[in-house]
Amino acid sequence: MPSVTDADFERVRALVASIPAGRVATYGDIAKAAGLTNARQVGWIMREDSADLPWHRVIGASGRPAAHIAAEQLARLRAEGVLSVDGRVPLRERRHTFL
DNA sequence: AGATTGACTTGAG
């Protein structure tokens, strides 16, 4: 039954909400933690509901946010204490694993 | 039902 249900939706939201300030997670990690098969579904969910979530803590595997929101994310992350170098976040230090 | 699109990822050149 690989389709995105309300449960998946909520699960992703919970995971994103659980990312502590000053940390970031990749779409792939969230997908894996949420039990989704691929990262694109996470991206899709985020696009649908980006309102009440810290979506700025979610970035691509390249350590770089999606192009449309890049400026916003970098600004917000910088405000949270994440030092973005040359428009990208040092995943090696900032990547949050969901234990 | 088939084609297109996309807040992704990985690997090759």
Added chain:
DNA sequence: ACTCAAGCCAATC
């Protein structure tokens, strides 16, 4: 390190 292509899966036309 950067760009390009293909793989991926679900939603939307």
